Amino acid sequence: MKINSLAKLGGVALVTGLILAGCGSKSSQSKKQEISWMTPSPIATMDTSKMTDLYSAQVANGTNEGLLRIAKDNKVNPGVAKSYSVSKDGLTWTFNLRHSKWSNGDPVTAKDFVFSWQRTVNPKTASQYAYIFANVKNADKISSGKMAVSKLGVKAEGNYKFVVSLSKPQSYFKYMVTQPEFFPQNPKTVAKYGSSFATNATKNSYNGPFILKGWNGTNDTWTLTKNKNYWDAKSVKVKDVKFQAVKTPSTALNSYNSGKLDFTTLSGTLAANNKKNKDYTVYPQASTSYMEFNTKKIPALRNTNIRKAMALAIDKKQMVNKVMQGGDITPKGFVPADMAKRSGKDFANEAYVKAGTDYNLKEAKALFAKGMKQVGKKSLSLTLLGADDDDTKRATEFVQSQLTKLPGLKVTNQNIPFKSKLTRAQNQQFDLVLSAWIADYPDPSNFLDLMTSDNPQNDGKWSNKQYDALMKKSETTDANNESARWSDMVQAEKLLMNQQGLVPLYQQGQAALIKPSVKGVQPFPTSPQYDWAKAYVK
Amino acid sequence: MAKYLGKRIFYIILTLFIVSTITFFLMKLMPGTPLTNQAKLTPTQIHQIYKQYGLDKPVWQQYLVYLGGIIHGNFGTSFQFSNQPVSYLITSRLGPSLIIGGQGMVLGVLAGLIVGAVGAIRANTWVDTSATIISILFISIPSFVLAVLLQYYLGLKLRLFPIADWGGFMYTVLPTLALAASPLAETARFMRTEMVDVLSSDYIELAKAKGLNKVGIIYHHALRNSLIPVVTIIGPLAVNIMTGSMVVENIFSIPGIGEQFVKSILTNDYPTIMGLTIVYSAMLCVVLLITDIVYGLIDPRIRINK
Numbered sequence: 024m025k026i027n028s029l030a031k032l033g034g035v036a037l038v039t040g041l042i043l044a045g046c047g048s049k050s051s052q053s054k055k056q057e058i059s060w061m062t063p064s065p066i067a068t069m070d071t072s073k074m075t076d077l078y079s080a081q082v083a084n085g086t087n088e089g090l091l092r093i094a095k096d097n098k099v100n101p102g103v104a105k106s107y108s109v110s111k112d113g114l115t116w117t118f119n120l121r122h123s124k125w126s127n128g129d130p131v132t133a134k135d136f137v138f139s140w141q142r143t144v145n146p147k148t149a150s151q152y153a154y155i156f157a158n159v160k161n162a163d164k165i166s167s168g169k170m171a172v173s174k175l176g177v178k179a180e181g182n183y184k185f186v187v188s189l190s191k192p193q194s195y196f197k198y199m200v201t202q203p204e205f206f207p208q209n210p211k212t213v214a215k216y217g218s219s220f221a222t223n224a225t226k227n228s229y230n231g232p233f234i235l236k237g238w239n240g241t242n243d244t245w246t247l248t249k250n251k252n253y254w255d256a257k258s259v260k261v262k263d264v265k266f267q268a269v270k271t272p273s274t275a276l277n278s279y280n281s282g283k284l285d286f287t288t289l290s291g292t293l294a295a296n297n298k299k300n301k302d303y304t305v306y307p308q309a310s311t312s313y314m315e316f317n318t319k320k321i322p323a324l325r326n327t328n329i330r331k332a333m334a335l336a337i338d339k340k341q342m343v344n345k346v347m348q349g350g351d352i353t354p355k356g357f358v359p360a361d362m363a364k365r366s367g368k369d370f371a372n373e374a375y376v377k378a379g380t381d382y383n384l385k386e387a388k389a390l391f392a393k394g395m396k397q398v399g400k401k402s403l404s405l406t407l408l409g410a411d412d413d414d415t416k417r418a419t420e421f422v423q424s425q426l427t428k429l430p431g432l433k434v435t436n437q438n439i440p441f442k443s444k445l446t447r448a449q450n451q452q453f454d455l456v457l458s459a460w461i462a463d464y465p466d467p468s469n470f471l472d473l474m475t476s477d478n479p480q481n482d483g484k485w486s487n488k489q490y491d492a493l494m495k496k497s498e499t500t501d502a503n504n505e506s507a508r509w510s511d512m513v514q515a516e517k518l519l520m521n522q523q524g525l526v527p528l529y530q531q532g533q534a535a536l537i538k539p540s541v542k543g544v545q546p547f548p549t550s551p552q553y554d555w556a557k558a559y560v561k
Numbered sequence: 562m563a564k565y566l567g568k569r570i571f572y573i574i575l576t577l578f579i580v581s582t583i584t585f586f587l588m589k590l591m592p593g594t595p596l597t598n599q600a601k602l603t604p605t606q607i608h609q610i611y612k613q614y615g616l617d618k619p620v621w622q623q624y625l626v627y628l629g630g631i632i633h634g635n636f637g638t639s640f641q642f643s644n645q646p647v648s649y650l651i652t653s654r655l656g657p658s659l660i661i662g663g664q665g666m667v668l669g670v671l672a673g674l675i676v677g678a679v680g681a682i683r684a685n686t687w688v689d690t691s692a693t694i695i696s697i698l699f700i701s702i703p704s705f706v707l708a709v710l711l712q713y714y715l716g717l718k719l720r721l722f723p724i725a726d727w728g729g730f731m732y733t734v735l736p737t738l739a740l741a742a743s744p745l746a747e748t749a750r751f752m753r754t755e756m757v758d759v760l761s762s763d764y765i766e767l768a769k770a771k772g773l774n775k776v777g778i779i780y781h782h783a784l785r786n787s788l789i790p791v792v793t794i795i796g797p798l799a800v801n802i803m804t805g806s807m808v809v810e811n812i813f814s815i816p817g818i819g820e821q822f823v824k825s826i827l828t829n830d831y832p833t834i835m836g837l838t839i840v841y842s843a844m845l846c847v848v849l850l851i852t853d854i855v856y857g858l859i860d861p862r863i864r865i866n867k
Contacts, residue, residue, distance in 0.1 A: 073644065166609070242816050244816075271811050274814055
């Protein structure tokens with residue numbers, strides 16, 4: 024019998040382990056230019072044609088660079104393009120590229136952009152983000168397989184001039200080209216690795232402030248190391264940004280408190296418990312959680328008074344402060360605050376309609392009674408659909424408790440897995456649904472387009488001719504007139520709120536802890552959320 | 562023995578085939594799409610992408626294509642990790658899971674045997690009572706609660722072990738402890754009951770009567786005979802560890818496979834679900850086979866000699 028000796032061995036190992044642990048812990052506090060960054064998810068892919076998730080996009084924004092680089096306060100900085108010009112009709116965008124290099128020494132040229140954009144819209148690539156190219160000439164026809172890839176409205180004039188033809192003017196195209204889908208790809212690298220391109224850190228080439236190291240394709244740790252070949256390398260101060268994917272929020276917090284992480288996100292009660300921590304901060308996100316009404320299925324929901332009553336019955340302040348508890352913010356409307364700005368003015372403030380996001384139970388009851396009379400109903404029984412994650416569950420429970428305060432309204436909740444919820448919402452299999460949208464680029468249209476009558480993402484099929492006309496005008500006659508376009512969209516948002524086409528519940532905010540010694544990390548309300556190019560440790 | 566092994570391996574393959582077939586069709590019944598960007602795609606766009614992945618074909622056709630792939634050793638590529646072969650996804654993340662799972666199992670069973678045996682030898686004394694309390698505690702506390710407690714006290718407060726992450730033996734200690742708790746408790750309970758039975762049986766009385774010393778009796782007669790039934794629970798314990806590791810890996814940020822399994826189901830990552838189902842089933846089959854062989858080694862009466 025070996026049990027006894029094995030047990031002894033185990034005991035010895037345990038004791039040795041304990042002693043070694045004591046030796047191993049050291050508390051060195053040096054000012055190394057190194058940041059330990061927590062991320063909730065591993066990298067899904069580094070192939071910018073295939074990227075769909077925020078966390079991969081964050082890394083890509085560190086390791087690669089597009090024509091322009093997203094900057095603070097809705098601005099764009101020069102990236103690979105030194106400068107750009109837009110034709111009078113807004114259809115032709117010409118980018119003048121600088122002489123810059125890939126991490127393997129190859130020059131970054133206009134051809135690399137042509138190659139990459141064509142690759143993404145190519146149906147063979149099966150990119151889930153190809154739709155974002157919709158306004159580039161012929162992109163839709165190409166991605167649906169009806170036209171040759173070479174017909175895409177992009178061309179390289181020499182090595183350093185890149186010209187894009189759009190099918191309709193798009194004043195916010197400058198934001199689009201800052202996103203990973205629009206980054207260049209080194210054709211040689213793609214050809215060399217074929218289907219395994221970008222499936223680990225070495226099978227890729229980089230043209231951004233950092234290069235990726237230590238990612239084997241599936242692991243949870245990797246490092247962004249300063250890229251010496253980056254054109255602006257002299258302004259990159261941090262040497263390494265070390266990433267750790269931590270999926271359990273409490274683990275991340277423990278690691279942060281032990282000094283192993285310099286940054287961690289917080290959610291729910293963990294955020295609430297840490298609000299007094301001096302390292303606590305909230306980054307507003309260009310993301311709104313809202314409730315949609317199925318006007319196609321439930322005739323009563325076509326009544327504006329009923330919709331308004333339901334909106335007024337929900338106390339959004341209480342929802343944010345007492346129920347959600349994280350970094351979320353009370354909404355100002357459908358378009359999030361701090362996302363889109365024009366001459367220093369925030370779109371959300373310009374288009375603010377008090378009634379759209381207010382709470383007034385008395386008025387709600389009156390409006391509801393009025394609306395029910397108009398539709399000739401005594402009672403209304405509705406199902407509220409939502410995903411089954413903790414946050415959404417809390418949200419649906421709260422909304423239910425608020426709505427049932429309206430006499431004659433009965434609400435039952437249904438929480439199902441996120442993807443099933445999406446499918447049902449898209450097929451109008453719901454009465455009320457909690458949805459969320461996060462902007463791809465910081466332009467109000469990114470949200471407002473969702474509510475036009477023929478938009479496939481308009482789950483509740485709310486429809487308003489005036490709204491459609493305003494949105495159309497912003498894309499056609501006013502497309503090249505920035506202020507007219509802005510005012511079209513302001514009017515559209517006001518209309519949406521006055522008609523209560525949906526109920527904004529809260530704007531998402533990312534609560535986080537960040538060490539005071541870490542400076543210069545630039546947060547954004549849209550993807551990629553953070554930029555470390557100017558970060559340093561003090 | 563060789564014939565027996567051959568037969569068992571044939572059954573294992575048959576089991577795997579049935580399991581993977583059932584899983585495939587059940588998985589296709591799951592609502593939702595494997596697209597990671599579903600919220601932003603229109604039904605037409607979804608259809609186009611489906612076509613590229615061959616997901617627009619009838620399910621039975623997809624199944625045949627899948628089977629064909631497996632026969633050629635191709636598990637397909639993951640949907641979550643674009644272009645990443647599922648076989649690589651599994652092999653690159655299986656190691657840590659096996660390490661903490663194996664360590665948890667060995668530690669749990671060995672400690673459980675000791676606790677159980679000591680409890681039985683000192684039956685109905687304070688030693689026995691404490692052993693029982695330990696078992697009940699470890700059975701009732703779910704591994705994820707224990708994991709969080711271990712992490713907070715031993716990791717953050719006492720700084721004895723790393724809080725999370727992966728990189729050497731020290732990083733495996735806390736997850737191993739968290740996983741070992743449940744097998745420890747189960748084994749201890751089983752061992753105690755068996756050993757109390759054995760210790761009161763006639764041949765032990767006889768051995769005592771012959772004047773053998775206590776240590777000799779326990780070591781040579783009681784322990785070995787008590788082990789036989791305990792071996793039978795190793796299979797269920799292995800399942801316990803596998804499911805427990807899905808949560809424990811998450812809490813300790815271990816780059817393992819358990820957490821991937823859960824995530825692949827939540828994201829409808831069909832190829833990964835299939836690959837991992839087969840791997841998990843195969844591991845379980847192998848554990849059961851080993852258990853049966855070990856069974857024969859301990860108990861001569863059921864030794865396989867045909």
